[in-house]
């Protein structure tokens with residue numbers, strides 16, 4: 001009976017998303033406000049000019065943490081202190097105007113942008129060989145307080161779309177964030193790692209699984225490392241990080 005009522009419960013996020021899709025044809029470009037016309041057709045909320053200015057991440061990089069390296073070899077940090085995750089896939093650098101798009105998506109609930117962002121994540125999966133394809137995926141866990149504050153978990157919205165189009169199983173509560181740590185902006189990797197001790201927990205056995213974790217931005221990789229460590233302690237054999245954007249020193253203002 002409870003299940004039946006839950007099904008009847010009004011889903012505000014979904015309704016909002018649906019309205020945005022209905023209105024999508026008439027809304028201007030999210031970034032430059034150019035109106036949608038026959039000559040200026042928008043793709044997932046953006047005009048062609050703005051799509052071209054997105055900071056696609058094209059240079060060679062460390063396969064494990066996605067920092068730039070010559071010829072795509074492992075970087076010095078991963079050679080000395082390897083993170084608990086094994087691979088990072090990132091279509092973008094965290095730079096203008098992607099940072100603005102992500103802000104709109106996360107804080108202004110522009111969920112229509114999720115299509116564009118999820119599509120760029122999906123193209124990363126096509127670069128993987130069949131043996132490198134994860135068996136199961138999850139979103140970077142967000143503390144319940146933050147979900148209530150924001151109304152949705154942006155990483156989970158992206159993960160849902162990736163799951164729908166890739167067919168990779170999605171685990172929604174396999175790992176949870178039990179500590180609501182303060183915002184980590186401006187902290188270095190060591191401080192962030194210290195801050196995140198005990199922040200994540202799992203009660204699920206992950207024996208032999210190759211798990212993929214979806215998130216929006218990887219800054220130092222401390223959160224990804226903390227989740228991957230918990231999953232590996234619970235038996236996971238491999239963890240792949242799928243993030244929209246990687247923060248690079250060269251993009252710092």
Ligand SMILES: [Zn+2]
Nearest residue numbers: 029032047050
């Ligand atoms: Zn535009």
Ligand SMILES: [Zn+2]
Nearest residue numbers: 062065075078
């Ligand atoms: Zn590295």
